Amino acid sequence: MDLHLEDKVVLITGGSDGLGAALVRLLRSEGALVAFCGRNEERIAALAADVAGTDGGHGVIGMRADVTQEGELAAFVDAAVQRWGRIDGVVNNAGQSSALPFDQQTEETWDNDLNLKLRAQIKLTRLALPHLRASGGGSILNILAISGKAPGANSSPTSVSRAAGLALSKTLSKELGPDNIRVNSILIGLVESGQWDRRAAATGVAVDDLYKRMGEAGSIPLGRVGYASEFADLAAFMLSDRSAYISGVGINFDGGTSPTS
Numbered sequence: 098m099d100l101h102l103e104d105k106v107v108l109i110t111g112g113s114d115g116l117g118a119a120l121v122r123l124l125r126s127e128g129a130l131v132a133f134c135g136r137n138e139e140r141i142a143a144l145a146a147d148v149a150g151t152d153g154g155h156g157v158i159g160m161r162a163d164v165t166q167e168g169e170l171a172a173f174v175d176a177a178v179q180r181w182g183r184i185d186g187v188v189n190n191a192g193q194s195s196a197l198p199f200d201q202q203t204e205e206t207w208d209n210d211l212n213l214k215l216r217a218q219i220k221l222t223r224l225a226l227p228h229l230r231a232s233g234g235g236s237i238l239n240i241l242a243i244s245g246k247a248p249g250a251n252s253s254p255t256s257v258s259r260a261a262g263l264a265l266s267k268t269l270s271k272e273l274g275p276d277n278i279r280v281n282s283i284l285i286g287l288v289e290s291g292q293w294d295r296r297a298a299a300t301g302v303a304v305d306d307l308y309k310r311m312g313e314a315g316s317i318p319l320g321r322v323g324y325a326s327e328f329a330d331l332a333a334f335m336l337s338d339r340s341a342y343i344s345g346v347g348i349n350f351d352g353g354t355s356p357t358s
């Protein structure tokens with residue numbers, strides 16, 4: 098199936114590692130024009146060079162931007178619009194795990210999580226909206242966690258930020274549908290990514306053993322963690338016009354883990 102993503106302009110936050118990086122690679126291979134951001138400049142430069150392709154890097158912008166800083170997000174949007182003149186897709190993906198027993202959380206814990214996972218999605222959507230409208234529509238994809246639908250003990254503040262992200266996606270899908278802008282979310286269970294690579298390194302465990310253990314722990318019906326490439330396949334479809342009649346949904350990407358659909 099041809100996704101017809103050639104020359105579509107897509108912005109991805111947290112595109113320098115893990116799931117975001119897998120999506121950057123896939124979209125570039127499909128001919129999309131991709132702007133991605135993160136904070137670690139080395140990782141950004143390495144990925145940008147890797148996906149520069151044969152057009153001298155015209156089709157990719159890898160930029161340092163902290164999504165909690167509105168000015169940096171604005172510069173990220175401006176860079177894409179200045180180079181390509183339009184925006185067709187936005188992937189609000191930047192995040193990190195943050196779950197603690199409630200008694201150990203402070204106001205700062207909550208502020209940090211809400212700023213990174215919820216307010217950043219709001220800010221980038223606000224900044225990109227006029228450009229999506231000017232393009233005649235587009236697709237916004239909010240990357241969340243399955244705990245937003247099925248929170249477990251000790252899963253806040255993440256589960257609360259993610260539940261709010263789900264509500265944000267739903268309400269925006271209703272408001273922006275008349276502008277031909279679709280808003281969907283993907284709720285991640287356990288998927289191979291940079292965050293797990295780093296956790297394995299920090300605990301002295303081989304990353305393959307960590308994934309094997311996570312998959313065998315009994316809580317994933319399909320018996321394994323997901324692959325970043327499988328996430329990228331789904332996200333690329335949701336960004337493409339092949340999913341043109343899908344809006345307002347929160348898709349579980351969790352190997353069947355969540356008790357709720």
Ligand SMILES: NC(=O)c1ccc[n+]([C@@H]2O[C@H](COP(=O)([O-])OP(=O)(O)OC[C@H]3O[C@@H](n4cnc5c(N)ncnc54)[C@H](OP(=O)(O)O)[C@@H]3O)[C@@H](O)[C@H]2O)c1
Nearest residue numbers: 111113114115116135136137163164192287288290291292
């Ligand atoms: N993989 C999973 O099992 C899993 C499970 C549930 C939810 N998720 C969610 O899925 C999304 C992707 O996660 P991942 O597993 O791919 O994580 P990852 O491998 O750690 O990648 C996270 C990306 O976000 C960037 N990032 C983090 N904070 C940022 C900030 N303030 N501003 C800009 N960029 C920032 C990171 O780059 P820098 O550090 O250089 O900024 C990196 O590019 C996240 O929202 C995560 O919470 C993942």
